[in-house]
Every structure is written in structure tokens, then in C-alpha cells.
Amino acid sequence: MAGRFAPSPTGDLHLGNLRTALAAAVIARSLGETFVIRMEDLDRVTSTLEHERHQLDDLASIGIRSDVPVVRQSERFxxxxxxxxxxxxxxxxxxxxxxxxxxxxxxxxxxxxxxxxxxxxxxxxxxxxxxxxxxxxxxxxxxxxxxxxxxxxxxxxxxxxxxxxxxxxxxxxxxxxxxxxxxxxLAVVVDDAAQQVTHVVRGDDLLSSTPRQIYLQELLGLPTPTYAHIPLVVGPTGDRLAKRDGAVTARELLQRGVSTVVIRDALARSIGCEPLGDEADDPVAQWASQWSIDQLPRDPWPVDRFGLPT
Ligand SMILES: [Zn+2]
The missing domain is CATH 3.90.800.10 (Glutamyl-tRNA Synthetase; Domain 3)
Incomplete structure (x- = not known):
């Protein structure tokens, strides 16, 4: 059994991506699943190894790591x-x-x-x-x-x-x-099966593509995972979080003096976990031990501004 987070390495992860990753990691840990990070770098024009490194570093900074070596779609054509x-x-x-x-x-x-x-x-x-x-x-x-x-x-x-x-x-x-x-x-369906992903947690902007993926699984004789599509993060105007909303990546927030712990705990609170308030060896494990998916809020998260102007 495995859960996963599968970003495209085309830029820095924004708070919405990090929140989805955290939810996926906490759910996987709470269910005893392996947690897999996969790089969806099919587009070789916009994907770079530098973006990949940034994304993995940002994930690690809030306690999220892949339990298995990171797989790249560009190597699996x-x-x-x-x-x-x-x-x-x-x-x-x-x-x-x-x-x-x-x-x-x-x-x-x-x-x-x-x-x-x-x-x-x-x-x-x-x-x-x-x-x-x-x-x-x-x-x-x-x-x-x-x-x-x-x-x-x-x-x-x-x-x-x-x-x-x-x-x-x-x-x-x-x-x-x-x-x-x-x-x-197609690539998602092939990889989820190859990596034995039994639980897909991702943003609800991908919900409308899920029937396509389930149909492909059926045609290819592959198992269908359990899906949890979580509400998006919205900016101050109520629209999907975007660059116009100011500091929206962990890096941008760090540059403006917001600490990693504060960012991490804000993301945790947004998915119904208790803030830890300090450095922790394995925050995902701590949250997973006291959390179930029922605690995940069903509404979009109005992004925490951390006291910063937009
Ligand atoms: Zn045509």
C-alpha cells in the first residue's frame, strides 16, 4: 500500500502544493502506507533538475520525504x-x-x-x-x-x-x-500501478480527470486506488491562490522573515492537525498518530497571510 505526491518540477511549490503534499504524507503515514514522491517531468521544456531539487528541499523542510527513491517520469517513457x-x-x-x-x-x-x-x-x-x-x-x-x-x-x-x-x-x-x-x-495511471499506489490524495482541480484515469486503469487491467481530492487553497480574493497574491511559495515567505516552523504549522492547522510549535524530528509521524481523514476540512483554505501584505 502506498500514497504519493507527484509534482511537476516546473517552479517552486506554492502553499497549495505543500498543503496537498502534507495531507498526502500524513494520510499515508496514518494508514501505514509507503509514501512516494514522483516527479511528473514529462514536459522537458519546463521541467528542470533545479526545480526538482528546490521542491524536494522545500518538502523536506516541513518534514515530507519519499520513503523510496524519487522516480522521474522522463525516465519511464x-x-x-x-x-x-x-x-x-x-x-x-x-x-x-x-x-x-x-x-x-x-x-x-x-x-x-x-x-x-x-x-x-x-x-x-x-x-x-x-x-x-x-x-x-x-x-x-x-x-x-x-x-x-x-x-x-x-x-x-x-x-x-x-x-x-x-x-x-x-x-x-x-x-x-x-x-x-x-x-x-496515461503516465499517471501507469505509474500509480507500477508504484503500487493504493491511495491518491491531490487537489480537487484534478477531479474532472479522474474518470479518465479510472477508465484507463480498467482497460489496462490495473487496480483503481482510493481517491481523496482536497479543496484548493484560495487567495485573499477567494480565487485560486496565484502569484498575484504576493508571497505564495515557502521560499518567498522565508525571504520575508516567516520561519519554516511557522509555515509548517500553518499548513498543518489548515488540514486539521495540531501545530507543534517547535522543531520536530518527524512532524508527519506526530500528526499522523493523532489524525484521521475525517478531520480534513471540506472547504477551500483561505491562505494564511502570515501578517504579510499582499
Ligand atoms: Zn483531432
Whole structure:
């Protein structure tokens, strides 16, 4: 049994990421699960080792460490390609030549259709039934295809530990981008299974993609973990925490004189744990010993300003 935190190393973690990581670590420890940190660095343009090091340092500073060596998705493309190959052999993969702009235009044109919990940016199926001649023509114009999963409006119901019952419709999710890079939803499913992740704790901005991932698990014969999607952190205006809200990373707060212990304890309080008030050898273990997931607040956390102006 394992829980995990899987950031993209594309910048410093903000307070919302750190809070999600803390919740995931405390839940894993309280259940006796292994805790895994995985770097979702599929995008080699924006991901860097320096960001990765910063993120791991910031996590360690509030007591969060991976129980196993940190895995990088950029080193596992062969596994993702094997999974796509398996889906392709089952006739479940097709080539999509659409640009983002074309997909956007199609979605906008169909905006009047009823959408019951379709994932954000659900693909309208434009390329699902292209003929060989259609594909040839698009290739000849210099376009490279993305690979998509062939679906039929399957409905997935999940029982989330925080959100409760959630029902979503699956769309033709991207499996590999036009540049050949495996796509997020596929990689996550392959890795969660490979790392024996039984418990996924993450921000509720990812809830709408969860039915896609569960469907992929079913198609690939992989187990479905338990999900807990926790509410986001919001800034002073009530919107999702963003750079405009001033100091939003641990580093920025440290630079302005807020101590690591204060940051750590504020994050702990925000998930229903008692502040420890001082240095601690293993704060996650201390919190895990006196906490259960029922104590996790169900509402968004208005970020602690630590007395700083925005
Ligand atoms: Zn397409």
C-alpha cells in the first residue's frame, strides 16, 4: 500500500502544493502506507533538475520525504509506450491531427449540448473516423498526429473520500502528444500501478480527470486506488491562490522573515492537525498518530497571510 505526491518540477511549490503534499504524507503515514514522491517531468521544456531539487528541499523542510527513491517520469517513457501499444492492439487508439485552436473552436460551437461532468476541454471526437486518405492528406500538410483513446461516452462513478460520489463521462483523452511525448493521464495511471499506489490524495482541480484515469486503469487491467481530492487553497480574493497574491511559495515567505516552523504549522492547522510549535524530528509521524481523514476540512483554505501584505 502506498500514497504519493507527484509534482511537476516546473517552479517552486506554492502553499497549495505543500498543503496537498502534507495531507498526502500524513494520510499515508496514518494508514501505514509507503509514501512516494514522483516527479511528473514529462514536459522537458519546463521541467528542470533545479526545480526538482528546490521542491524536494522545500518538502523536506516541513518534514515530507519519499520513503523510496524519487522516480522521474522522463525516465519511464518505455513503460508508457508499452501501455499505448497494448491499447492500440485492442483497437482503442486513433490518430488526431487537430490543433488546440481547432478543438477549442469545435467545443465552443457545440457549447449548447448538455455536458454532464465532462472533463475540462473534453475532445469532441473530430478525428475519430478519419479515412486513410484523410490521414494521408493531413500528414502531407506536415502535421504530426497525437494519439487518442477511442471511447463511447462511458460513465464512471467514483466514491471520493472528501468530495463524495462523483460521476463523470469519459472522453477521447490524449495518450501521446503530437511530439511523441506520453500524456499526463496515461503516465499517471501507469505509474500509480507500477508504484503500487493504493491511495491518491491531490487537489480537487484534478477531479474532472479522474474518470479518465479510472477508465484507463480498467482497460489496462490495473487496480483503481482510493481517491481523496482536497479543496484548493484560495487567495485573499477567494480565487485560486496565484502569484498575484504576493508571497505564495515557502521560499518567498522565508525571504520575508516567516520561519519554516511557522509555515509548517500553518499548513498543518489548515488540514486539521495540531501545530507543534517547535522543531520536530518527524512532524508527519506526530500528526499522523493523532489524525484521521475525517478531520480534513471540506472547504477551500483561505491562505494564511502570515501578517504579510499582499
Ligand atoms: Zn483531432
Amino acid at each position: 518505455d513503460r508508457y509506450r508499452a501501455a499505448i501499444e497494448a491499447l492500440s492492439s485492442a483497437g482503442l487508439v486513433y490518430e488526431c491531427y487537430c490543433t488546440r485552436r481547432e478543438i477549442r473552436a469545435e467545443i465552443d460551437a457545440a457549447a449548447s449540448a448538455p455536458h454532464v461532468h465532462l472533463p475540462d476541454g473534453a475532445y469532441p471526437g473530430t478525428c475519430r473516423d478519419l479515412s486513410e486518405a484523410d490521414r494521408h492528406q493531413r500528414r502531407a500538410s506536415g502535421r504530426q498526429p497525437a494519439l487518442r483513446l477511442r471511447t463511447n461516452g462511458e460513465r464512471i462513478v467514483l466514491e471520493d473520500q472528501v468530495v463524495g460520489r462523483f460521476e463523470g463521462v469519459v472522453d477521447d483523452v490524449v495518450l501521446a502528444r503530437a511530439d511523441g511525448v506520453p500524456a499526463y493521464n
